[in-house]
Amino acid sequence: MTPLLSIQNLSVRFGDRTVLQPLDLHLQRGELLALVGESGSGKSVTALALLQLLPETADVSGSLLFFEEGSASKDLLRLPRPALEALRGNRIAMIFQEPMTALNPVLTCGRQVTEVLEKHEGLGKNAARTSAVDWLRKVRLPDPEGMMCRYPHQLSGGQKQRVMIAMALCCRPALLICDEPTTALDVTVQRSILQTIRQLQQELHMAVLFITHDLGVVSEIADRIAVLYQGALLETGPTANVLRNPQQAYTKALLACRPALHPRGERLPVVADFLEAPSLKPTPLPLPEPQAEKAVEIRDLVVRFPGRRNLWGKTVRSFTAVDGVNLDIFKGETLGLVGESGCGKSTLGRALLRLVTPQEGTVCVGGADLTLMRAAELRSFRKEVQLVFQDPYSALNPKLTIGEALEEPLALRLGLSRSERKRRVQQLLDQVGLPTGAASRHPHAFSGGQRQRIVIARALTLNPSVLVCDESVSALDVSVQAQVLNLLNDLRRDLGLTMLFISHDLSVVRYMSDRIAVMQAGRIVEMGPADAVYHHPQQSYTKELLEAIPGRSRI
Incomplete structure (x- = not known):
């Protein structure tokens, strides 16, 4: 034919x-x-x-x-x-x-x-x-x-x-x-x-x-699959054959990297594990258990944005993005926040840094209420809570080298000397697994996964106690995503970080989190231990999110 x-x-x-x-x-x-x-x-x-x-x-x-x-x-x-x-x-x-x-x-x-x-x-x-x-x-x-x-x-x-x-x-x-x-x-x-x-x-x-x-997407719709790696065609065949019986190590790696296949905290395999000669890798220590003390307390939080205005510019209708949310995050815990676009996840995360101003309610971090802080207090406080953005390229200044981007907050907030800043930058690059030479290069010289590591390093410059990850792996390849998720778990283990992990992907959230909060139309509709919410959801909305995960029942 x-x-x-x-x-x-x-x-x-x-x-x-x-x-x-x-x-x-x-x-x-x-x-x-x-x-x-x-x-x-x-x-x-x-x-x-x-x-x-x-x-x-x-x-x-x-x-x-x-x-x-x-x-x-x-x-x-x-x-x-x-x-x-x-x-x-x-x-x-x-x-x-x-x-x-x-x-x-x-x-x-x-x-x-x-x-x-x-x-x-x-x-x-x-x-x-x-x-x-x-x-x-x-x-x-x-x-x-x-x-x-x-x-x-x-x-x-x-x-x-x-x-x-x-x-x-x-x-x-x-x-x-x-x-x-x-x-x-x-x-x-x-x-x-x-x-x-x-x-x-x-x-x-x-x-x-x-x-x-x-x-996962491929398993839902494709008749045939062709697998490319570094510009070369490695494998091709009917979808079911390639997914169930892959012949190439690279194809096996793409299938194995998905978080849905692994229990919470287990180190995710990456492509290099399949393509390189096997080596003895140290078994990571288990993730620490959250403490009883609360790191974050959110009570009756309401955030509204102006909608339609009248002829004189006065708001006559507003949009409620966060509607009466109550939430606790314990020290050392990773809380997953999941929901569709527009449900208020990112607004809630930004309210935790007071990048948006709540109209009602309180946000307490380490016992201090952000909603009552004046500008000077807020500037001093913000080093305690840092944000990892979704798009690392737009989050980095293209004119600054990576070293300059990491040194900037150290000079402005901590007043470190030049030699101290250089030493701290090298320590941060080591923590996120980037080579020494990375400090002298610009953002465009790095891959998407490497840029995300740089954004994480910048978030760590001021030694925050709370990290907000806003869709920080949603646009990454599955293998690069595995590397970044492994890094976040390592940092949580080594630094005792408390994390709010925001995503629309329940399989990723289940892998990363101790507890999951499901958000719909500005409200928390379900919350519980990660495995319980993932495997035994109580609310119809949570079940709908789970059923929509591509390839969940096929591969």
Whole structure:
């Protein structure tokens, strides 16, 4: 059978560096092929090469043959610009990982969908609008007519991704390329997006190239899997065969790294454990038991944000993000806080540092009430509670070297001499497993996992007693995620840290936490020991979150 797409001997180089070794793959009509691997494995480079979206500095060779019924094959690498533009967004469409950067912020969502229809389908303005509303309805967006008039910033992450899906599918493409379309989305939104893609794929009988690092997602939707590692194709085959009987050590490593397979506190395996010669690794000491003394006490906490304002700028309606929360975190404990996007998790975490000001209630850390502190007291206090952000790249100043970024709080808050600062920076780099030379390099020189280690090191500079981790591993590859989770457990063991671990992923939260608090619509709806909440949830909302974890019952 003639495939829809035949990738033959595709190779990509940037200067002297080969990022994609000669690759041979085929994709049949109506098939969903998952391209799996860590960051840097060549997945996205392959996708961008298909549409000639790589920068001019890329040296691309090989053939990308696209076979459409009733016409001769086209080599996508050698198509002239007009023919390529007629193909992009029409016969071959792409859904990008980050919809906020892929959507135009100054155009309404409706205009961005109608633009595609007018260009490729030749529809008039009214017909394009009618079709756009229909597609927004097909991707299950609420109030499709209203969505036509909204701008991207007015939509949630899942809603923006649905707009991207509508734009990609409205011309009924033969091939859809999905580049990490559900990374960092909460599990219920992720499940809904995956169901939408699979359903529309079957309706339109289109081929899908689905790029991801999440084997749980792959188990839910893929027909076949191709595993890439450092630009080379290691393994390919039907999904069930690859997941149940992997042949390559790297594939086995990706499966074994997932926290869901391991009891709380057990060291997670990483890719290097499978690829390198076995060595005797020290058995880590068990995690310390939480103390009876409370590190954090939150009582009747309410945080509101202004909503609609009247003509004179006065708030007439407000949005309650945190609604009467009561929470205790004991010294040495890791408390997991889980829930969907918009449930108030991050707002609660920021209230713990008073980065947002509560309207009601108290937040006490070490017996001191943050809500009563003046600015000078608050500045002095903040070294006790530090925050690890979700996106390490945006959390680091690109102009500062890592050494300068770590020295800054030491100079401003502790007044250490230059030699003392250098010594402390080296100690911090050692703690998070980075080499000495890292201090002289800038953030762009590091991988995502290394940048997250740097953000953790910066959070530790002032020796905090409480660490707030806000979705700090949600966008990382599973193997890099395992490294960061191991590091956090090591730091908790060595430094006696108290942690509030915020995530939408219940399997990660279960692995990291002593107790779990489940948050919905600004309120804590369930709380208990981690294993009890994970294996025997009491509330329907918690059960829904667990059922939405991709691949939970398959791998």
